[in-house]
Amino acid sequence: MESEELRNVGLKVTTPRLKILGLLEKATARHMTAESIYRQLTESGEVIGLATVYRALAQFEAAGLITRHHFEGGQTVYELERGPHHDHIVCVRCGRVEEFYDKVIEDRQREIATKLGFNLSDHALTLYGECSGPDCAGKKKQG
Amino acid sequence: MESEELRNVGLKVTTPRLKILGLLEKATARHMTAESIYRQLTESGEVIGLATVYRALAQFEAAGLITRHHFEGGQTVYELERGPHHDHIVCVRCGRVEEFYDKVIEDRQREIATKLGFNLSDHALTLYGECSGPDCAGKKKQG
DNA sequence: CCGATTATGATAATTATTCTCACGTGAAAA
DNA sequence: TTTTCACGTGAGAATAATTATCATAATCGG
DSSP states (O other): OOOHHHHHOOOOHHHHHHHHHHHHGGGSSSSSOOOOOOOOOOHTTTTOOHHHHHHHHHHHHHHTEEEEOOOOEEEEEEEOOSSOEEEEEEEEOOOOOOEEEOHHHHHHHHHHHTTTTEEEEEEEEEEEEEEEETTTTTTOOOO | HHHHHHHHOOOOOOOHHHHHHHHHSGGSSEEEEEEHHHHHHTTTTTOOOOOHHHHHHHHHTTTEEEEEEOOOOEEEEEEOSSSSSSSSEEEEEOOOOEEEEHHHHHHHHHHHHHHEEEEEEEEEEEEEEEOOOOOOOOOOOOO
C-alpha cells in the first residue's frame, strides 16, 4: 500500500502525501506537473495547498519514489519511479511522451564519463521529434 | 565578422547584438547565462537592458547561432553553435562542464526514434557526475 | 538624409517555485 | 486511549527567472 511506501522512506503518513502518491499511481498520468496534480486534487474536492504539492514532490524525489524531468518548452514533470530506468522521447507537436531503454547508450555513457574522469551519478537523455500518432498531426501542445 | 553573422540570419546589426555575440565569441565563456552576460556587459561599462539580452538570445537561438541548455540545478545557459554537435557532462560538485561527442550514441538515438515512429529533430543528453579536476574536490557550485 | 520599421532600456507583469507562519495532525510514549 | 510535540499543512507573501509593455531611439532601403 502507499502508506508502506511512505513509511519505508521515513516520511510520516499524511493525507496530502497519500493523495498525491495515489494520483501518480494511476497509470492515466505517467507524467504530471505540480500544477496539474494540484488542479486534479482540488477539482475532485480535496483541500490542499499548492505549496504542499511542491513540498511532497521534493520529498518523494529525495526519497527516490519519483523522478523529475524538465522537458524543453514545458514545466517540470514528475513520474513514479517504478520498474527499470528509462529515458524519454517527446513529440514536439502534440507533447506525447514515450519511454525507452537502450543498453548500448547506457553502457556508452558510463564509458564516456570514465574516460573524461567523471564518476557518473546520473544522466538526462531526451529525444525530440514529431510522432506519427493518430491524434497528433493537428493537435496542439496540451491544455 | 559578427555583423556578417547577423545579416546572414536576417537580423539587423545593432550594438547590443554585436556586444552579446562578441562576448559569446570569447572562448573564456563557453556557457553563459542571460544574467552573466548582462552583468559582464554592464560591468564593462555598456548600457544594456536585461530584456534586450533575453531577446537577443532568443533570436540567436531561433536563427541557429547559439544553443540553449538547461542543466539540473542551474539556470539556462547559452553557447555558440560552433563546430560539430556535442553533448555535455556536468560536475555536480563544482559545476564544470565538459563536452563530448559519441557517434555510437548519436546513431543509436536515430534508430530508437525511428523504431518508435518519431521523426527525430533534436535531443538533449547531459551526464552528471563528480569530476576529478584539481579545483573540484572542495569547490562549490560557482558564484 | 529620411521615414517606416524594428530595436532598445526601464520597468511592470507573469510564471514557476519556495518561504513564512499560525494552526493542525501523526505517532511515540505514558 | 490520552498526552505531547515534532513535524506537516494551507494560505498567501516572497523570490527568481523570464516575458510583456511602452515611449524613445536606432537601422537601413530608397
